[in-house]
Amino acid sequence: MADKLFPGPRNLITDVPGLLVGNASDETIKTGATVVVGDAPFTAGVHIMGGAPGTRETDLLAPDKTVQKVDALVLSGGSAFGLDAASGVADALRARGRGFAVGDQRVPIVPGAILFDLLNGGDKTWSANPYARIGIEALNDADTSFALGTTGAGTGALTADLKGGLGSASVVLPSGVTVGALVAVNSLGTVLMGEGPEFLAAPWEMDGEFGGLGQGQPDPYALPRVKGLEDKNTTIAIVATDADLTKAQASRMAVAAHDGMARAIQPSHTPMDGDLVFAVSTGSRSLADPVSESLLIGHAAATCLARAIARGVHAAHAAHGDTKLTWAARFGRA
Template identity: 70%
Template sequence: MSARMRPGPRNLITDVAGLRVGHAQDAGVKSGVTVLTADAPFTAGVHVMGGAPGTRETDLLAPDKTVEQVDALVLSGGSALGLDAASGVADALRAAGRGFDVGGQRVPIVPAAILFDLLNGGDKDWMVNPYNWLGREALEAAAPEFALGTVGAGTGALTATLKGGLGSASVVLPDGVCVGALVAVNALGSATMGPGRHFWAAPFEMGTEFGGLGMGAVDPAALPAIKGGHKTATTIAIVATDAALSQAACTRMAAAAHDGMARALVPSHTPMDGDLVFAASHGDKAGDPLMIGHAAALCLARAIARGVYAATPEAGDLLPCWSDLPG
């Protein structure tokens, strides 16, 4: 019998031991924040393929930079305004004694990426930017178990045809290495084939994690569904492993994971998307970089479908949920 991959026990990115994820959201604003952290700093990289990214501290994740480890990674709604979530996370980490030691001063390293959800029907007429405290709340909520769907950074996410959401998935390779993905799906394109319920990621589904419907019929000549407005997108993700990777190897893992985004969202990596993948190494296992990259792409495709699949209806929604579709 050939060796096979299987989902981890939670089928979440936190199957990578020691990682924790927390959400915070504001239902009225229709936006939120998701934080991934651990009890100690971890190695990270990043790769950006979208044409309109919004980021904080991603330059220091390049393989030639001095600081290789981070204290947390932040995914947030709010466009550029949502970058303030990372400040809230950094403040809370510093108060807890976390951060890079510079002459006795602690400087938490908290890279972040944002998606555009300012036109999703929520009340954005705030007097004080809410993302700082949402970042703090998400960090405080970080745990091995967490919800999917209309939560955290996926709270106000939309795709071309359906509500988006927060998704996650994991896989354990035959050699015991675990790989997981976490994603806020807010794509210009669509996660489903035309108006139906079939996901583009169907060939990679494990069990019935997003409905078990299999492949739908594909018309190769049909134009893809595109979100109205054309400037209201971005899918942001984190992939992680318990294999010991350098910052350069994390960067390569992040690049490979983008294949999963392209498999699950059509179109993806457009000029109006800020599509970005962080990668994290938290562990000391020996692993095959080729298989780790393949697993990261597989997990990200599945996580995207799971995020859309798990979305739930809320007051003032502009688009239906996958669960609202007939059939």
Template identity: 70%
Template sequence: MRPGPRNLITDVAGLRVGNAADSGLRSGATVLLGDAPFIAAVSVMGGAPGTRETDLLAPDKLVHGVDALVLSGGSAFGLDAASGVADGLRLMGRGFAVGVQRVPIVPGAILFDLLNGGAKDWAENPYKALGRAALAAAGAEFALGTAGAGFGAMTGRWKGGLGSASCVLENGVTVGALVAVNALGSVTVGEGRQFWAAPWELDGEFGGLGLPGAFPANAEPAPRKRMGEATTIAIVATDAALTKAQAQRMATAAQDGMARAIVPSHTPFDGDLVFAAATGAHELADPLADSFLLGHAAACCLARAIARAVYLARAMPGDLQPAWAG
């Protein structure tokens, strides 16, 4: 397993990512766009999720492919970012065909960043425009850290952010992860700077510090945020050909990566969620063995992406938390 050439989710061919943010608002949105509709699924393990159009991702539902996935700040207001993306896609002629009409399918998820010091006294919901701007910016390269849906994110200790990572398996399949980290828990061990995700780090991508010699295995953490103020939202993607059920299993397995990188994770106060996306370029040679590898790779990529989100976050005036990089 090695990183892809960009070490971004866009190493999965046919996928692009766009970010948009408002520094005064201290919030933003991120869109994962497919060159063509792709298979998608979702796994929700947090106790306080905020979502749009996730029911149709179940294996027994009619819609086979989606056009885009959206991650956004703004709590429930941020769900409107997906409306902006849908509007833009409709103008492109994209969407599920219903007679002469096209209905873009754009599931989304949000995190809570309403108490991060930004100006939230808007007269009109700003997230629809942020969604449109993120769609317009979609490309193979995109910013990490203080960017997009992670622009105003926080964690239990450090400033949060947007992260991504990728890997290429020996069978040629590519897996990638994209995540906005706004967790109740901490991504670093105790009071130190080492990342919980250190055992899965590749090529010193988040500092190469490793794990400390000892860590508080028996600690009983207390929540540093109030109920509803957290949530880590993520997407794992592959160029493998998967059914919706197989994609859902990959999303479920990727939740292990969240638990490896954030302690604690999946709390009653977080809305932790993982989407899965599959473009279908590579048929699985062995559906059982390859599905096993995909789940493991997705978990590893997500753990790495979470650490990179915090590692790359930058300090800004008015921050309520320190940036890991200072």
């Protein structure tokens, strides 16, 4: 059994030691934010495959840029307004004494990405941008345990035919390295196999984590279901490991993880999605064979992300003013 992958003890991205996740939601607006923060700054990379991304400070994650580690990552609803969630997190981290040292100043490095949830039935008539507040609330909520589904950045998320949500999953490699994924699923495409209830990600399911429904019957001639093309979308994710990776290796991990998005959502990476994956390395485990182990870590990241996408939709719950059914409501299952 040494050549198998197994979920971590929580089956969450926080199975990677040293990482915490916090969520905050505004039920009136139908939106929220999710923060990943470490006990210490961590190495990060990014890869964007969607045609309509919304981001903050992603350029500095390139391997040739000066800053080598970041203090937190933020996923948020709100379209461009939601980028302010990362500003709130940066302000709160600065107050804690965190950040890149520049003379006697500390500048927290907080990259972020947003999804579009402005047409989901919530009240968007705010007089002042609420996302800095929501970001701070999410940071203050950071812990090793957190809820999935209709929470954080997944609060107002929608897919082609169901409510979306926040998902997470993890695996432990035979070497002892842990890999995890966190995702806010707000896709133009569907996560279902045919008419459902089975998930496209079913071949990678572990321990019945999203219902143990089996793989359904794919129809190779069927066109995938999508939202109306006037709708806006984006699935944004973070994959993480305790393996000691460089920024370049972390970026390759993000590239590999996009395979998991393509397995779990059809279609993915469209011109109307801003599909993005951040990759995190806490660096606590050295690699005996960086080439072969990096390959396995990329595979594990893709597997975790596919599973996390299905888990996020499976866990969504109904709320007042919803414009789409949850998976549980549509298929009559708790």
